[in-house]
Amino acid sequence: MKTLLPSLLLFSSLASAQAWQTPRMPWGAPDLQGTWTNATITALERLDGLDELVITEEQARELERQDAGLAADIDNLPEGDLPAGKVVGGYNTAWLDAGTRMLRVKGEPRTSIIVEPKNGKVPYNIRGWSRYWWRMIKTQKRNNPEEQLLGDRCVVGFGSTGGPPMLPVLYNNNYQFVQSPGQVMILVEMNHAVRTIRIGGEPLPEQIRPWLGDSIGHWEGDTLVVETTRFHPQQSLRGAIKHQLYVGMNSKVTERFTRIGEQEIHYEFTVEDKTVYRRPWRGELTFRPADGQIYEFACHEGNYGMIGILAGEREQGVNGIRWLFELVTNMPEETDHEQLGPGRFNRKP
């Protein structure tokens, strides 16, 4: 029996290891195809009060419970008129589909998508930080459509949902991967944008700058490595409620996709640009099977929001000193983010 037990254990571990093998396309490349989601309540940057990247399963469950409690509070405001004020929360959670779980990477509960630097924050240098704010303030003028966030303009999705890096936002966090021998296509549900990754291709000429950048891929073993450059200059500011990010038009984003299970794609990314960041920074996410299919999100179909923004500005907008005063005293939802305020430079790393 003493000799039988280790053999049995060995056999069972071998059996579980053999239970799943990387599925492959007919031409041998790992099969990443399917409809996947990266929805999670974990933010891009680490929130204050959370020092560690990895927390215990119990802590993660506690945060998820608290988050569900907040959602219930939002949906169950007392009867009668809604409250009036500067920040009221315009929607109940039926509008949102941001996930209910903390991020797990290879089973580990995580407090931020960023893994490097260790403080879990984007390491902007002073130039990158000023550019970020300059672009963000310009979006708040609301007197023209051209300077609004790309999501509001229906050009590409909010924030960095289409990326790269591809990051979760408040809803439509679904992606369809389709492969051919020479290309990998990723359909991004928000706002129905498509990334076409050319395997072993040549970069586009310098002056051609597609939305979501120019992506070239290659396989390293079973990992799809994608390098993206040539970003469109208007895609630098990536504003959403879930994250705000500045990626330079000459930044380089390297992504690594590895299918590590039937229901799991491990996703890593590195962003490099000496003119914007003090150092390269890195993040990790998990893609899991989405529930059902992707629906078309033809955002231009009825974007009454843009009409409403511009008409509202004409009716209630303010100019000059008053505009500046309003901006400083009533920072808009996309910018009132203490991790991106000037105080971030006072914090110890």
Next chain:
Amino acid sequence: MQKHLPLFCLTISAALWVPYKVWAHHAFSAEFDSKSPVTLQGTVTKVEWINPHAWVHLAVEQEDGTVIDWMVEAGTPNTLLRAGINKNSLPIGSEIVVRGYQSKDRSCKPACKANGRDMAFSDGRKVFMGSSGTGAPKDGLDPRDR
């Protein structure tokens, strides 16, 4: 206290999440006036099931008998569909009560506009359930969700 410190820190940080959840998206503060809450009771006249947001049109009768047309912004069709709500969930002629915020644009052309934060049938049933009752939308991460 020392023992409870980590949990305390987590609670504080969870509180910081509030803005992510309660603050609006799609530039709410640019389009709607957070200082002008409205409660509208009326009859559904049309539902525009379009991207990026569905719009529900309703006729609201005033105390003097005149009728004002309102159009109310609702969730995005993709999210609503996944939550089990479709074009037929809100039939024409339904009596509904909407709580929301009026648009900054007060021209009321072609109709007065508001966002529809909460929508309920006149008997109290909610049109958009949100997290109440069934729990927040699932993300597929927890096998027990399935």
